[in-house]
Amino acid sequence: xxxxxxxxxxxxxxxxxxxxxxxxxxxxxxxxxxxxxxxxxxxxxxxxxxxxxxxxxxxxxxxxxxxxxxxxxxxxxxxxxxxxxxxxxxxxxxxxxxxxxxxxxxxxxxxxxxxxxxxxxxxxxxxxxxxxxxxxxxxxxxxxxxxxxxxxxxxxxxxxxxxxxxxxxxxxxxxxxxxxxxxxxxxxxxxxxxxxxxxxxxxxxxxxx
Amino acid sequence: xxxxxxxxxxxxxxxxxxxxxxxxxxxxxxxxxxxxxxxxxxxxxxxxxxxxxxxxxxxxxxxxxxxxxxxxxxxxxxxxxxxxxxxxxxxxxxxxxxxxxxxxxxxxxxxxxxxxxxxxxxxxxxxxxxxxxxxxxxxxxxxxxxxxxxxxxxxxxxxxxxxxxxxxxxxxxxxxxxxxxxxxxxxxxxxxxxxxxxxxxxxxxxxxxxxxxxxxxxxxxxxxxxxxxxxxxxxxxxxxxxxxxxxxxxxxxxxxxxxxxxxxxxxxxxxxxxxxxxxxxxxxxxxxxxxxxxxxxxxxxxxxxxxxxxxxxxxxxxxxxxxxxxxxxxxxxxxxxxxxxxxxxxxxxxxxxxxxxxxxxxxxxxxxxxxxxxxxxxxxxxxxxxxxxxxxxxxxxxxxxxxxxxxxxxxxxxxxxxxxxxxxxxxxxxxxxxxxxxxxxxxxxxxxxxxxxxxxxxxxxxxxxxxxxxxxxxxxxxxxxxxxxxxxxxxxxxxxxxxxxxxxxxxxxxxxxxxxxxxxxxxxxxxxxxxxxxxxxxxxxxxxxxxxxxxx
Ligand code: HEM
Ligand SMILES: [Cu+2]
Numbered sequence: 001x002x003x004x005x006x007x008x009x010x011x012x013x014x015x016x017x018x019x020x021x022x023x024x025x026x027x028x029x030x031x032x033x034x035x036x037x038x039x040x041x042x043x044x045x046x047x048x049x050x051x052x053x054x055x056x057x058x059x060x061x062x063x064x065x066x067x068x069x070x071x072x073x074x075x076x077x078x079x080x081x082x083x084x085x086x087x088x089x090x091x092x093x094x095x096x097x098x099x100x101x102x103x104x105x106x107x108x109x110x111x112x113x114x115x116x117x118x119x120x121x122x123x124x125x126x127x128x129x130x131x132x133x134x135x136x137x138x139x140x141x142x143x144x145x146x147x148x149x150x151x152x153x154x155x156x157x158x159x160x161x162x163x164x165x166x167x168x169x170x171x172x173x174x175x176x177x178x179x180x181x182x183x184x185x186x187x188x189x190x191x192x193x194x195x196x197x198x199x200x201x202x203x204x205x206x207x208x209x
Numbered sequence: 210x211x212x213x214x215x216x217x218x219x220x221x222x223x224x225x226x227x228x229x230x231x232x233x234x235x236x237x238x239x240x241x242x243x244x245x246x247x248x249x250x251x252x253x254x255x256x257x258x259x260x261x262x263x264x265x266x267x268x269x270x271x272x273x274x275x276x277x278x279x280x281x282x283x284x285x286x287x288x289x290x291x292x293x294x295x296x297x298x299x300x301x302x303x304x305x306x307x308x309x310x311x312x313x314x315x316x317x318x319x320x321x322x323x324x325x326x327x328x329x330x331x332x333x334x335x336x337x338x339x340x341x342x343x344x345x346x347x348x349x350x351x352x353x354x355x356x357x358x359x360x361x362x363x364x365x366x367x368x369x370x371x372x373x374x375x376x377x378x379x380x381x382x383x384x385x386x387x388x389x390x391x392x393x394x395x396x397x398x399x400x401x402x403x404x405x406x407x408x409x410x411x412x413x414x415x416x417x418x419x420x421x422x423x424x425x426x427x428x429x430x431x432x433x434x435x436x437x438x439x440x441x442x443x444x445x446x447x448x449x450x451x452x453x454x455x456x457x458x459x460x461x462x463x464x465x466x467x468x469x470x471x472x473x474x475x476x477x478x479x480x481x482x483x484x485x486x487x488x489x490x491x492x493x494x495x496x497x498x499x500x501x502x503x504x505x506x507x508x509x510x511x512x513x514x515x516x517x518x519x520x521x522x523x524x525x526x527x528x529x530x531x532x533x534x535x536x537x538x539x540x541x542x543x544x545x546x547x548x549x550x551x552x553x554x555x556x557x558x559x560x561x562x563x564x565x566x567x568x569x570x571x572x573x574x575x576x577x578x579x580x581x582x583x584x585x586x587x588x589x590x591x592x593x594x595x596x597x598x599x600x601x602x603x604x605x606x607x608x609x610x611x612x613x614x615x616x617x618x619x620x621x622x623x624x625x626x627x628x629x630x631x632x633x634x635x636x637x638x639x640x641x642x643x644x645x646x647x648x649x650x651x652x653x654x655x656x657x658x659x660x661x662x663x664x665x666x667x668x669x670x671x672x673x674x675x676x677x678x679x680x681x682x683x684x685x686x687x688x689x690x691x692x693x694x695x696x697x698x699x700x701x702x703x704x705x706x707x708x709x710x711x712x713x714x715x716x717x718x719x720x721x722x723x724x725x726x727x728x729x730x731x732x733x734x735x736x737x738x739x740x741x742x743x744x745x746x747x748x749x750x751x752x753x754x755x756x757x758x759x760x761x
Pocket of ligand 2: 474475478521522524525
């Protein structure tokens with residue numbers, strides 16, 4: 001009862017509940033999984049319809065850039081996790097360094113992605129272009145999904161970077177501390193999700209042949 | 210200690226205690242104290258203004274369509290205008306009125322109170338959801354006035370027309386995307402609230418059934434909405450960049466679009482109806498003075514509906530070329546989902562049996578609901594059966610069916626909920642006689658408007674046409690006259706509520722003799738709802754509390 005009584009004093013109706021905050025975040029992540037789940041469903045249906053053309057189109061993708069990006073993103077998940085562990089132990093400096101590293105790696109990921117798309121574009125693989133629409137249907141769909149899914153994922157990376165940048169500021173300004181780190185924890189969860197989605201995108205587009 | 214006793218002894222209601230209308234939750238006063246509020250009750254009321262306005266706009270568009278159909282020959286609107294009208298009517302009624310309707314207004318206002326909490330789990334997120342709703346609504350309105358003209362695809366946005374149509378499809382469906390966000394955020398908020406903020410002693414099986422229903426609904430909002438979000442996004446991307454996804458010209462599969470659309474939109478039907486069923490389960494015990502019959506069955510049937518309802522979407526696609534195997538499986542599952550709904554109807558009726566019924570307006574509205582909703586539900590089975598559906602699909606029979614379910618079901622209960630909770634929300638009582646008249650004219654107008662559509666549909670009148678063969682004239686006439694009675698009743702209702710707000714008699718804290726927690730606190734409630742969080746010992750519909758509550 002005691003925490004309920006404290007709440008009486010807070011007129012603004014906002015009270016702290018870390019378990020609740022975490023629960024809310026997990027529910028939100030569930031909606032993200034379902035959002036991408038819809039895309040994976042579309043992918044599965046079309047792959048089943050056009051297995052050969054999906055294979056041919058998939059061979060065009062640059063596996064080494066994809067692998068590099070996978071390594072980068074996985075490492076950045078590790079650094080986020082370390083930064084959370086650090087702040088729990090009160091090690092602010094380490095936390096700041098790890099968060100900054102995460103941001104740097106996220107940026108590297110996007111740069112790689114940019115060059116990857118850029119080469120596709122220079123080969124005339126642009127949605128809606130003449131060259132694209134003259135390809136067989138299965139390949140149009142493959143590239144359509146490729147751009148949509150990696151694009152939407154990249155958007156999530158950008159959103160994640162914005163969130164982590166805020167967290168970095170909060171840690172520096174001591175708004176996230178040893179005793180109150182649920183915001184950072186939740187942002188970390190979000191980042192792991194971005195990572196996880198990539199782990200599915202990578203084999204589906206670059207490896208499965 | 211009984212929650213009844215606590216409410217009355219620890220919470221003596223000093224005359225000076227300010228209601229949530231008088232006390233701001235932030236440092237502002239006036240309009241900013243509303244626009245920046247984190248109080249779930251104020252947010253509920255802000256939703257109310259938006260939702261009711263859109264309901265009336267949608268109703269007027271319905272009225273206009275009926276006017277066009279008064280006589281054959283397409284005299285008032287062009288075919289194109291009629292296409293836009295039914296699309297707008299559908300989009301407004303579905304995305305702006307009926308989906309947010311009960312959860313956003315009454316869920317926000319009463320969910321925290323009924324579980325003995327001071328607010329929802331994330332009050333600021335709650336305010337954000339309202340703003341997201343408003344932004345979505347503004348986008349939808351903007352799309353009407355931009356060059357290209359209002360969207361004309363029907364509210365289902367079927368491919369391939371929705372990628373070819375020159376009207377403002379992208380902006381309008383982007384609005385639906387945004388509204389989906391609002392729905393998801395509200396869902397997350399309500400699930401977390403139900404798990405984290407129940408008062409001490411309130412186990413899951415001591416929660417009022419409205420809480421159960423809102424909780425089950427919140428889960429569907431979370432699980433189903435992302436699917437429509439991604440589907441809409443894909444259509445927008447396809448329109449904007451010519452990426453091949455659904456368009457058959459680029460190898461895509463329009464039936465896949467339909468699957469994804471209905472994977473959301475059928476569960477959305479339960480987002481619409483479950484909260485209404487929750488409200489019914491509140492009103493009937495209160496006016497039958499009897500604990501609800503089969504509390505657990507009603508609670509579980511909400512979950513069962515939420516679960517099975519997720520697996521029946523294919524019944525919208527019996528004639529669109531899915532396999533025969535899919536057809537019969539979806540048909541079977543559709544029949545199964547009727548069972549938990551039937552469980553509820555029987556439990557409600559059994560609750561009334563040998564109760565001492567007090568036929569006040571909220572109860573009468575519920576009676577009207579039971580009749581209209583049963584007609585809607587049973588004709589749903591006609592459409593769920595394969596053989597009959599092939600004859601009736603895409604006819605007025607379908608239009609009649611879903612109006613009976615959505616409007617006769619949820620819409621009626623939306624109105625009933627206002628009659629039940631208005632005194633609590635505003636501290637004023639409305640004119641009971643007016644309310645009783647309204648039930649009757651509503652019921653007559655409703656059946657005149659929609660029942661002829663069953664017959665016309667059976668005779669072959671297709672939906673979404675601005676003109677018809679002369680043989681349908683008598684039915685169309687009756688239907689249009691019905692729309693006049695019905696829509697004037699709606700304005701009459703709004704009128705006597707507004708009158709009650711300004712001129713009505715003061716309402717007591719428990720005008721109907723209810724026992725759930727909201728009836729233990731003053732009307733209108735104070736900002737903090739409860740001075741001291743109550744400890745719950747009674748079952749939710751234990752009317753023996755009533756005596757304690759009165760004795761104090
Ligand atoms: C207020 C009185 C109302 C009237 C007079 C009315 C009338 C109509 C009419 C004439 C149509 C077009 C039928 C056709 O040509 O196919 C229609 C369609 C529809 N109505 Fe209503 N309606 C009303 C209320 C509602 C409510 C409360 C809801 C939802 C909760 C609703 C949901 C719909 C939907 C989803 C459609 C289908 C739109 C489409 O085909 O894309 N209506 N209504
Ligand atoms: Cu359905």
